[in-house]
Amino acid sequence: MTMFSSRSWREYPQRYRLEASKFKKSGKTYFPPRSIDPETGDTEQEMVVLPDTGKIVTYTIIRVAPGMWGDQSPYAIAIAELTDGTKLMAQMTDVDVETVKIGMEVRVEFRRIQTEGDAGVISYGYKFVPKWY
Amino acid sequence: MAGIVGYGAHLPRHRIKVEEIAKVWGADAPSYKKGLMLREKSVPPPDMDTITLAVEAAKNAFRRSGGVNAADIGAIYIGSESHPYAVKPSGTTVGEALGLTPHLHCADFEFACKAGSEAMFVAMSHIDSKAMKYAMAIAADTSQGAPSDALEFSAAAGAGAFIMGSENLIADCLFTHSYMTDMPDFWRREHEFYPQHGGRFTGEEAYFATTMGSSKAILEKSGMKPSDFAYAIFHQPNGKFPQRVSRMLGFTQEQIDPGWLAPRLGNTYSGASPIGLTATLDVAKPGDLIFMCSYGSGAGSDSFIWKVTDRIDEVRDKAVRTHKLLDENLTYVDYGTYAKYRRKIKKNY
Known part of the structure; x- marks a missing residue:
């Protein structure tokens, strides 16, 4: 399943720059950004940029990948808790999937996420890589 | 005169050794190692390209810039012979990812292996002419060498990024x-x-x-x-x-x-x-x-x-050093993996 380039474009602030919404009343940060705080109904918010490091809290390994990701299998999809407490889900890259474990420190890197064949738009965004420095 | 306010690099972690390429094509590895002084080269994985390398190198340049405000950067120039698109600039994506858009001049440069230094040259010209406070110049490539050609032993990937300005210079x-x-x-x-x-x-x-x-x-x-x-x-x-x-x-x-x-x-x-x-x-x-x-x-x-x-002395360790990226955390790939990563194998996509 490919993502339409128009949708990808609308999500650049979050996909490219990890921009999240932080609500004034609750002080809670949501990613992807939300226009209304689901707990308080508050709409007053500020944009915050998420930190780029965290630790894996859970993951799964994809061995039979859909369509365009087939060449990359096996790969891990992980949820990491970033240093500000926000949880973020992303594909892992530059890692042997057998070494992925809960608690592993990761860094967010800018990578290709998908391409619409050889002629279509290339979609970019964030992935996790093991934090080694 | 203009100079460097922030600098950074990014390299893939994957490497292939000269012996691994030579054995596939019946080439004499010792003569390449001795004659051209090449031991191994970097290999970009499939989700890494000139744009992604440029973004990560530029983030390291920002880390060493002493807090340059993204909005003060007036131009982004990327020099490469492997821009991912034939038509659509690399600089627009990199500028967007770094938060430099929209008040920004952008151009992709091309001049084989000196496209990056062209970007540096032009970026500094804007500073010297006082047209802007800062300009970003990035040199990035995921170069290709034809299978069995001498270039295949050397064509590699990496990026260097520089924020040019006139105050608070590193160089x-x-x-x-x-x-x-x-x-x-x-x-x-x-x-x-x-x-x-x-x-x-x-x-x-x-x-x-x-x-x-x-x-x-x-x-x-x-x-x-x-x-x-x-x-x-x-x-x-x-x-x-x-x-x-x-x-x-x-x-x-x-x-x-x-x-x-x-x-x-x-x-x-x-x-x-x-x-x-x-x-x-x-x-x-x-x-x-x-x-x-x-x-x-x-x-x-x-x-x-x-x-x-x-x-x-203040800034060199605000971001990863280039030799650390060169020497540590390496993964060596065989020729098959390299051929797959570099899309040298014909298949139905």
Whole structure:
């Protein structure tokens, strides 16, 4: 399943720059950004940029990948808790999937996420890589 | 004069050894290792390209910039021979990812292996003309060499990024000089996947004549001599050429060592001398003079003389050092994996 380039474009602030919404009343940060705080109904918010490091809290390994990701299998999809407490889900890259474990420190890197064949738009965004420095 | 306010590099972690390529094509690995002084090269995985390398290198440049505001950057120039799109700039994506848009001038540069130094040259011109406070110049490539061609042993990937400005400098640019002639030594026609080259013709008449022409001119312009410099960086299509041209000019091995990355990194094309500069700044001391001369087939060389400032000691460890990316956390791949990563295998997509 490919993502339409128009949708990808609308999500650049979050996909490219990890921009999240932080609500004034609750002080809670949501990613992807939300226009209304689901707990308080508050709409007053500020944009915050998420930190780029965290630790894996859970993951799964994809061995039979859909369509365009087939060449990359096996790969891990992980949820990491970033240093500000926000949880973020992303594909892992530059890692042997057998070494992925809960608690592993990761860094967010800018990578290709998908391409619409050889002629279509290339979609970019964030992935996790093991934090080694 | 303009200079460098922040610098950074990014390299893939994957490497392939010369022996691994040689055994597939029946080539003599020891002769490549000795003759061209190449041991291994970097290999970009499928989700890494010129744009992603540029973004990560630029983030490291921001980390060393002492808090440059993204909105104060007036231009982004990316030099590469492997822009992911034939039509659609790399700079728009990189600028967007770094938060520099929308009030920004953008252009992708192309001049074989000197596209990156062109970007640096033009970015500094904007600073000198006071058209803007800061300008971003990035040199990045995921270069391709045709299977079994000599270039396959060297074509590598990496990026170096520089924020140019006029205050709070890490390195002041004292002199520049550009030298260019029409030289058919290396090219890639439109719609062709791999570049072609003139074999031995790429040496004396092309690389050496152009590098010498530019280097001698800037030495004359500046009134300086090789022994005045702490370090020197030359374009490195292999390990041997920069070593030889540095000796021809009167530089020593010790002067080129920090920025002489090709034996372990390969030829990062547009990235080669700019990444060499990042590795050299990582070890430079305040007051050091650094000589730099790029080379791009076609053919031309941009030369720069940099003077390192006191600020280097403050910023060098604000981001990962280039030699750490070169030496640590490496994964060696076999030729099959390399061929898959570089899309050298025909399949139905």
